[in-house]
Amino acid sequence: MAVCSSISISQVEYLRLDADFYHPKYLKELEIWNALDGCVGVAKLSHLISASIRTGRTPSSRHIKEEDEIVPFIKTDGIREGRINFDSAGDLPKRVLNGSDFIPADSVVVTIIGATPEIVGRAAIVRDADPRCVTNQNVAVITTNSKCDPYFLTAYFQTSFGRDQLWRHSRRTEQVNLNCREVERVLVPTPEVSLQNEIGDLIRASFAATDDSESLYTQAQQLLEAELGLDKLCFDKPLGYAARFSDTFVDRRIDAEYFQPQFKQVNDHVKAHLSGCQPLLSVCASLKPNIDPSKSPTDIFDYIELANIKSSLGVIEGATRAVGGSLPSRARRKVMAGDVLASSVVGSIDKSALINQEVSGFIASTGFFHLRPQNVSPEYLFMLVKSRLVRMQLQQQSTGGILSAVPDSRLRYVVVPTTPQSTQDQITQLVKLAHAKYAESKLLVEKAKARVEQLIEDAVRA
Secondary structure (H helix, E strand, C coil), X not given: CCCCCCXXXXXXXXXXXXXXXHCXXXXXXXXXXXXXXXXXXXXXXXXXXXXXXXXXXXXXXXXXXXXXXXXXXXXXXXXXXXXXXXXXXXXXXXXXXXXXXXXXXXXXXXXXXXXXXXXXXXXXXXXXXXXCCEXXXXXXXXCECCCCCHHHHHHHHCCHHHHHHHHHHCEECCCEECCHHHHHCCEEECCCHHHHHHHHHHHHHHHHHHHHHHHHHHHHXXXXXXXXXXXXXXXXXXXXXXXXXXXXXXXXXXXXXXXXXXXXXXXXXXXXXXXXXXXXXXXXXXXXXXXXXXXXXXXXXXXXXXXXXXXXXXXXXXXXXXEHHHCCCCEEEECCXXXXXXXXXXXXXXXXXXXXXXXXXXXXXXXXXXXXXXXXXXXXXXXXXXCHHHHHHHHHHCCCCCCCECCHHXXXXXXXXXXXXXXXXXXXXXXXXXXXXXXXXXXXXXXXXXXXXXXXXXXXXX
């Protein structure tokens, strides 16, 4: 339904004459901010920063040499739900960067350019424990002063009030965008710093729970790698290599990439050191595309792509919500709890995730293998797929071309070890604990957001 609003000339702010800036929703929220100012306090973000807000940049030269030190390059798709997904970060050589390009610890980063409003306004914080990183011109970098706890600010930006402030100041041209000065105009509640710290501590505790989750996940990986003997496997780097002509008939491949020595080493290791192997498809079913959202053009779907996978935890972070008619043709896999998604694209072959109840029923891209466990736990299947043994086999089975990928038909050539049930149980338990810690982390974020919203709503009612 169409909405409209009217304002007097005296109410015009920042020479903004576009209708979106004066949407009735935002004008109604101004009344809330006026009430809040008298109770808790309100300030423009420009009064809460220790340096002018800036964006990152994209260097003109990004070629990486073998001897280069690599720096993570954060982009909009890596900023989700209050934290940075370094798995989706690009790489830049340190030699093309200036010292001022690096994001200081405890800085808040916010996406300010995107095709839709949903992309704009994502916020996260760069911690001291994170790798030194840089970002591009689509992301604003905010360094707060002593009046504002950056973890409190991160929680605020994830609330409806914070996102609305960012969306209000954005401009709707071909892209939705803000500049740095417009970000500085955003209104922020300013309760006592002690209360900010209390809310910020919930975000800090959330990060601690995520760290615990990653530690448990790493233990599960190391246990499986040690069981397979891959932790002691070193790969040769010969100048050349040869394959038997008969092998080309057995494997139905004649390309040199398929017969790389590292693949032969892995295969020989499996035969020589593991007690027994079985086809991957004996412990899981590979499901075909099973839904066509375009046949339900007005229904709402949650769509998962590679950018939504956090590899360091094996979980899904975020999804694109859209009607069936607007989803891409590759949105064809309906996933259920216990399923495992694994990328079939060589450049991201390490990206896989275990589907939990929260994302059960979502739609995934056909760029994934869709695996459903049989005779093993979902957690153990997931760790098998993540193991170097399976990843290297998938890489070997990939086709060439501009976008190298692994066809579904080549999964039958992938083998996995027969491991003792006790080892499987240990790995399963570690992954379950890791995912429980991740769920705890998300709950703490929701508590922090709820505290901020309650703070605003209580002040307005007072």
